Amino acid sequence: MISQSRNSEKEKELLSAALELFVAYGFHGTPTSKIALQAGVANGTLFHYFKTKDELVLALYVDIKQKMSTYLEEHVLPETTLAGKFRAIFTNSMQWALANKTSFQFLQQFQTSPYLSRISPEETLGQVKDHLMLIQLAVDEGFFKPKPPELILTMVMGHIFGLFQYLCSSDFTNDEQNKVIEQGFEMLMAMLK
Amino acid sequence: MISQSRNSEKEKELLSAALELFVAYGFHGTPTSKIALQAGVANGTLFHYFKTKDELVLALYVDIKQKMSTYLEEHVLPETTLAGKFRAIFTNSMQWALANKTSFQFLQQFQTSPYLSRISPEETLGQVKDHLMLIQLAVDEGFFKPKPPELILTMVMGHIFGLFQYLCSSDFTNDEQNKVIEQGFEMLMAMLK
DNA sequence: TTCTTGATTGACTAATCACTCTACAAATGT
DNA sequence: ACATTTGTAGAGTGATTAGTCAATCAAGAA
Numbered sequence: 001m002i003s004q005s006r007n008s009e010k011e012k013e014l015l016s017a018a019l020e021l022f023v024a025y026g027f028h029g030t031p032t033s034k035i036a037l038q039a040g041v042a043n044g045t046l047f048h049y050f051k052t053k054d055e056l057v058l059a060l061y062v063d064i065k066q067k068m069s070t071y072l073e074e075h076v077l078p079e080t081t082l083a084g085k086f087r088a089i090f091t092n093s094m095q096w097a098l099a100n101k102t103s104f105q106f107l108q109q110f111q112t113s114p115y116l117s118r119i120s121p122e123e124t125l126g127q128v129k130d131h132l133m134l135i136q137l138a139v140d141e142g143f144f145k146p147k148p149p150e151l152i153l154t155m156v157m158g159h160i161f162g163l164f165q166y167l168c169s170s171d172f173t174n175d176e177q178n179k180v181i182e183q184g185f186e187m188l189m190a191m192l193k
Numbered sequence: 194m195i196s197q198s199r200n201s202e203k204e205k206e207l208l209s210a211a212l213e214l215f216v217a218y219g220f221h222g223t224p225t226s227k228i229a230l231q232a233g234v235a236n237g238t239l240f241h242y243f244k245t246k247d248e249l250v251l252a253l254y255v256d257i258k259q260k261m262s263t264y265l266e267e268h269v270l271p272e273t274t275l276a277g278k279f280r281a282i283f284t285n286s287m288q289w290a291l292a293n294k295t296s297f298q299f300l301q302q303f304q305t306s307p308y309l310s311r312i313s314p315e316e317t318l319g320q321v322k323d324h325l326m327l328i329q330l331a332v333d334e335g336f337f338k339p340k341p342p343e344l345i346l347t348m349v350m351g352h353i354f355g356l357f358q359y360l361c362s363s364d365f366t367n368d369e370q371n372k373v374i375e376q377g378f379e380m381l382m383a384m385l386k
Numbered sequence: 387t388t389c390t391t392g393a394t395t396g397a398c399t400a401a402t403c404a405c406t407c408t409a410c411a412a413a414t415g416t
Numbered sequence: 417a418c419a420t421t422t423g424t425a426g427a428g429t430g431a432t433t434a435g436t437c438a439a440t441c442a443a444g445a446a
Contacts, residue, residue: 010393026307028221031433042395047435105305112301114219145380151373154359155352155380162351166344180344187338187348191384203423224403235425240405242423 011049013039015060023105027057027115058118061110064103065127071096082143085134087185090160094181097164104164128153144192152192159188204242206232208253216298220250220308251311254303257296258320264289275336278327280378283353287374290357297357321346337385345385352381 017038021030032053036046050056075092079085097104110116135149144152163184167177210231214223225246229239243249268285272278290297303309328342337345356377360370 024307026219026221028219029307032435033433043434044396044436045394048393051435053434108305112298112305114217114222147376150362151356151359154355154362155377156355158351158353158355158358159348160351161354162347162349163344165351166347169343169347183340184348187384191380225405226403236404237406237426238424244405246404 010039010041010045013041014046014049014056015063018056018060019064019102019106022057022060023102023109026109027113032056054115054118057110057115060106061115061119064107067103068093068096068100068107069127082134082138082141086138086189089131089134090156090185090188091181093160094163094167094184097160098167098177101168108161155191156188159184203232203234203238207234207239207242207249208256211249211253212257212295212299215250215253216295216302219302220306225249247311250303250308253299254308254312257293257300260296261286261289261293261300262320275327275331275334279331279382282324282327283349283378283381284374286353287356287360287377290353291360291370294361301354348384349381352377 014035018030018035021035021038024030032046033043035056036043039046046056050059072089072092076085076088079088131153132149135144135152138144139146139149139152163181167180172180207228211223211228214228214231217223225239226236228249229236232239239249243252265282265285269278269281272281324346325342328337328345331337332339332342332345356374360373365373
């Protein structure tokens, strides 16, 4: 219905404005008034959609996490082989991060901030469970070295963060970017196999 | 002199209190009044040592960076071989991070925050110049794969961050920790050689 | 039409914050 | 001894903030 789409629109505007401002000025460094202003709504409207500022921060985190997960699922599910799945997870994570730099920066910022503790351990676990299972499978089949899956996962994520920072630090053409991602994946595999 | 040592003491107290509170509640989430309280000094005293809150944040960053650098230099300089130097850099970075978790967490938080832009590029470059030169040397000698040193450096740092998070996520004995660090180094070398 | 419900507004408030200011104490220099 | 600088305190201030509230507005239901 029309009214609902209006609702979502303003909510989306608020989330989008919050994302930009949070990355630029930090969570506490961004007043709700500025968020409302940039979203083009009144002060009070923000609190109609989000009871508190904290709730807005958490909602933004969940929203971004979900968008990235959806993107990854779409691109990984079609892959049939283990190697194909890992390549898809890695390259598409990088592609998404580079295509959504602000969102990815927000994730980094959030995950190293005290806000992270507001996310329940179950929810955190749920987000990585699938990946852990896939890694376990790869270990069982001798595709990866026999290491704890959690160790492998954190290393892969560290790898992705590092590569992201490298690709953001200077200007690359799309071709160069893809080449670096490709090489980064090969190096990662050299480490894990 | 006595007065100077008193000065340093209060300044250190303030930096130490700020560190704990920043990691627990974030930069803007920590009022200067609470910092002064925890440091055991009056409100105004904080502003005698640091003109503004921002200056305190930056001073804390510089202080921690310098402590880590000093620690690394001490342990890396004695090494004579390339392999020895890299192993020393890696393992001692991990050791320092685990022995100074809060400090290391602060570095992570700071480096993913908008505050990072307050640090001049020259200063940032100065901090990594030595490492970049060492990597370049290793590439020239065929010790590492022929990749841009910046790429190798960000990957190593991503590796360290990942390993740090893994070792913080659950309880390990010292022996287990050292084993993981050792293995982590071997894997890193497998990737870079 | 009339009623109801939810969206929207922006002025308002109580609390909090970074920072100042004045006064005083302690150390240092001469 | 005296003067000067430096450290310390904590009440005070003006600005800012998250969140509230009473008042409209829009739109569908009866």
